[in-house]
Amino acid sequence: MSKNYLCLLALLVLLFSFNFPVVLAQDKMVRIEGHVIDEHSRPLDQILVELLNPGDSTVLKIALTNAEGMYFFEKIKVGSYQISISGLGYKRFVGTAFDANSTSATQNRSDIRLEAISKQLNEVSIVSTKPLIERRMDKIVVNVENASRFTGNSVMDVLEKSPGITVNDDGITMSGKSGVQILIDGRQTYLSQDALTALLQGMQSSEVEVIELINKPSAKYDAAGTAGIINIRTKRDKRSGANGNVNIGAGYGETSKYNGGASLNYRGGKLNAFADYNYSDYGVEGFLNLNRVVRYAGATTTYLQHTGYHDRKTNHAYKAGLDYRLNARHAIGFLYNGYLNGSASPDNPSNTAIQTIDGLNTIVGTTRVANQNLQRFHNNSFNLNYIGKLDTLGQELIIDLVYGTYYGKENDQRKVDTVYNLKSGLYFVRNSTLSDINIKTVKVNYTYPLSKTTTLQMGLKSSWVVTDNNLQYLKSLGDELHFQSVGLFSNRFVYDENINAAFLDYAGQYGGLGIQFGLRAEQTNASARLINVSDRNYKYIDLFPSLALSYKLNDRNDLSLSYSRRIDRPDYDSLNPALREFDNKTFWKGNEFLTPQYSNGVEFSHSFKGVLITSVEYTVTKDAMIGVTEQDDATGRTYVIKRNLNTVKNYSTNLYAGFTLLKWWQINNNLNVYHSDFNYTYNNNDYHGGQTSVNLNLSNSFNLPGGIVTELAFVYQSGLTYGLDKINYFSFIDAGLKKAFLNKKLMIRASLNDIFNKRIINGVTRYQGIDLSFNQKRESRIARLSMSYAFGNSTVKQASRRANAAEQEAGRLKQ
Numbered sequence: 001m002s003k004n005y006l007c008l009l010a011l012l013v014l015l016f017s018f019n020f021p022v023v024l025a026q027d028k029m030v031r032i033e034g035h036v037i038d039e040h041s042r043p044l045d046q047i048l049v050e051l052l053n054p055g056d057s058t059v060l061k062i063a064l065t066n067a068e069g070m071y072f073f074e075k076i077k078v079g080s081y082q083i084s085i086s087g088l089g090y091k092r093f094v095g096t097a098f099d100a101n102s103t104s105a106t107q108n109r110s111d112i113r114l115e116a117i118s119k120q121l122n123e124v125s126i127v128s129t130k131p132l133i134e135r136r137m138d139k140i141v142v143n144v145e146n147a148s149r150f151t152g153n154s155v156m157d158v159l160e161k162s163p164g165i166t167v168n169d170d171g172i173t174m175s176g177k178s179g180v181q182i183l184i185d186g187r188q189t190y191l192s193q194d195a196l197t198a199l200l201q202g203m204q205s206s207e208v209e210v211i212e213l214i215n216k217p218s219a220k221y222d223a224a225g226t227a228g229i230i231n232i233r234t235k236r237d238k239r240s241g242a243n244g245n246v247n248i249g250a251g252y253g254e255t256s257k258y259n260g261g262a263s264l265n266y267r268g269g270k271l272n273a274f275a276d277y278n279y280s281d282y283g284v285e286g287f288l289n290l291n292r293v294v295r296y297a298g299a300t301t302t303y304l305q306h307t308g309y310h311d312r313k314t315n316h317a318y319k320a321g322l323d324y325r326l327n328a329r330h331a332i333g334f335l336y337n338g339y340l341n342g343s344a345s346p347d348n349p350s351n352t353a354i355q356t357i358d359g360l361n362t363i364v365g366t367t368r369v370a371n372q373n374l375q376r377f378h379n380n381s382f383n384l385n386y387i388g389k390l391d392t393l394g395q396e397l398i399i400d401l402v403y404g405t406y407y408g409k410e411n412d413q414r415k416v417d418t419v420y421n422l423k424s425g426l427y428f429v430r431n432s433t434l435s436d437i438n439i440k441t442v443k444v445n446y447t448y449p450l451s452k453t454t455t456l457q458m459g460l461k462s463s464w465v466v467t468d469n470n471l472q473y474l475k476s477l478g479d480e481l482h483f484q485s486v487g488l489f490s491n492r493f494v495y496d497e498n499i500n501a502a503f504l505d506y507a508g509q510y511g512g513l514g515i516q517f518g519l520r521a522e523q524t525n526a527s528a529r530l531i532n533v534s535d536r537n538y539k540y541i542d543l544f545p546s547l548a549l550s551y552k553l554n555d556r557n558d559l560s561l562s563y564s565r566r567i568d569r570p571d572y573d574s575l576n577p578a579l580r581e582f583d584n585k586t587f588w589k590g591n592e593f594l595t596p597q598y599s600n601g602v603e604f605s606h607s608f609k610g611v612l613i614t615s616v617e618y619t620v621t622k623d624a625m626i627g628v629t630e631q632d633d634a635t636g637r638t639y640v641i642k643r644n645l646n647t648v649k650n651y652s653t654n655l656y657a658g659f660t661l662l663k664w665w666q667i668n669n670n671l672n673v674y675h676s677d678f679n680y681t682y683n684n685n686d687y688h689g690g691q692t693s694v695n696l697n698l699s700n701s702f703n704l705p706g707g708i709v710t711e712l713a714f715v716y717q718s719g720l721t722y723g724l725d726k727i728n729y730f731s732f733i734d735a736g737l738k739k740a741f742l743n744k745k746l747m748i749r750a751s752l753n754d755i756f757n758k759r760i761i762n763g764v765t766r767y768q769g770i771d772l773s774f775n776q777k778r779e780s781r782i783a784r785l786s787m788s789y790a791f792g793n794s795t796v797k798q799a800s801r802r803a804n805a806a807e808q809e810a811g812r813l814k815q
Contacts (some may be wrong), residue, residue: 005606032073033640034109043069047087054082054097067330074392090114097275140213148736151751152784156200163670174227176676179568181225202315202341214561219518223544226566243792251784255283270325286778293771296633300359309350315342329389394449408435430474454508514550556608572596600733624648626723646680666701691721710737727763750776754780
């Protein structure tokens, strides 16, 4: 079977090597060209030009003007045509019909002068009409930059408030399904769960334009992500000339919060250069109550554990880059992204108190843990890219090179004071964890138009990721002077992964029927080494087909059907078999025998006028990776570990309604009902669990007098089952408002999150002798105020056509 896979990979490579020449019998062909200028006779760049059939206004071909304002249509049959020209900020021009005859090989059209709608059309006015949530046929789009209630929130906060998204200790789930792949501007982060969580918590909503929730990605996307893909698209200034933006904000809940940032942009001629910097400093407070009942050897012991945590986090995010248009068809770009995030609790340590109670309800032991933690994470990513339009027919080549580094350092100091059966003990712990990750990726995508309505895409990608984690665990009994390394906890773990991929993707439109099908092959080569202990190698090849059908019934109704096969590979931390201690009763350990999980999912949807969209979905996940709690009854210790747990089936239906109820009242509602069915064998016992859950997201926007826009949102998550855990319902209400001043250059936003402070997570885990309940509360009722000011040239330039092509590859080289 593996030989067949290798043959397929070789075939895909060969297909990519050819240009798929299509020989079309053409009689007399001509070239049509023209020149587009503004009211001051200056050439207009990147203006959309359409060649129309004058009989029914059908679009036959499209082109974009170059830096000199010229447009070209190659290999046009002799006949009658019409020109339509449109650009953002200009009135649309539609010319009279003309004849392209064979008297000349090149047909020159006279200069076309476009009339500006407004000389000062700023970015804010363009996006202000976008709803908070847009439900499209293939994804849900959350317009983050438009929402005042997200003011001052982290990206992780925004995700938690997005339709169908739940965040828990195991990561992010989508419609109850684990295995979500996070992309930033269309690129994988390749970070472990802990590192990714730190990145998203440090990333501010002010850095983000939109978040895309993609349920059934096509073959051109990486196969990782059994639940789907979340693509976080950061902001890029679309204004021409020299301009920028500054922002500042503050908030308070139980701790103070501050943020600010600035961006600079220059767009003119062939060059676009930009730079951004954002900073945040905020406190985090909360608590976790964990109650366990252990029955062993005829005795019952209860452990009541309370942890209160207090952290202060600082985050720096910076970005710089440039795009340079070599000529009308070729462009190169460079992008640098950096993050420097940290947290500390030196002056106000987190505290854990554990009471041990016997069967007679007598306290027989107490443990107090004072924990001081210092973390630093530093990311650097360098990207070089090229986009080339090989002809005017639509052939396109995209090359993307990425090199990234990640460095993490965590120092943890704990004082553990215990008393049990009148005997006391005291010890000190020092943990030092160093993480180094190096990432290299190469991606080449090629697009070939088979006809006016059919396109073939193919691509190759290779990624190399090396992660090196070094944990030193030191322990001292009785004092803070004589620390010794503890081999059970100290370790160095190195994970080396190479993934090679190739794909073919066909898309065609046949009247009202749209078809897209693709096949992706991925070869994985990986090794996991626990230095001086164990060494494991992983090699496998998989195929990932995808299919999407769409049909337009009439002007109001559209149908679509999609299918995809996906994979989730274990992250680096989950494979590290070493033991990690949270306190003397709670531990986390990896599983070197963890294997990938695979899913097959199908979704059917119906859209009515784009404002009422319903969908149903069915997904089966094999070898699902689920975090489970295991218990040593003799010692009362619990261990959290990921296991492959046979099969998980997910059924879901989604209803989206977005409409204008009144002239001043806009509503965007999303209802997601899903059922997760878990079936697995664990410790030689069959286990079956499942629950139907509801996620409701109601968003209202009100346009009040004086240009004030207010928002009110209600989010409800019913009880749900995730693996062995049952989590109770929770809900919250957010509010926000915004108003523009100084000709919409100054924007003031205010928000109040979780108005009634009701966001508390409660749950239980009960199976095979484990009887555990928990409740967790973190700071959630927070009031925030922010201001942003846009300066410089406010004329918006038509977005580059190459950006649209890049966004088809999940947002690369965005404008």
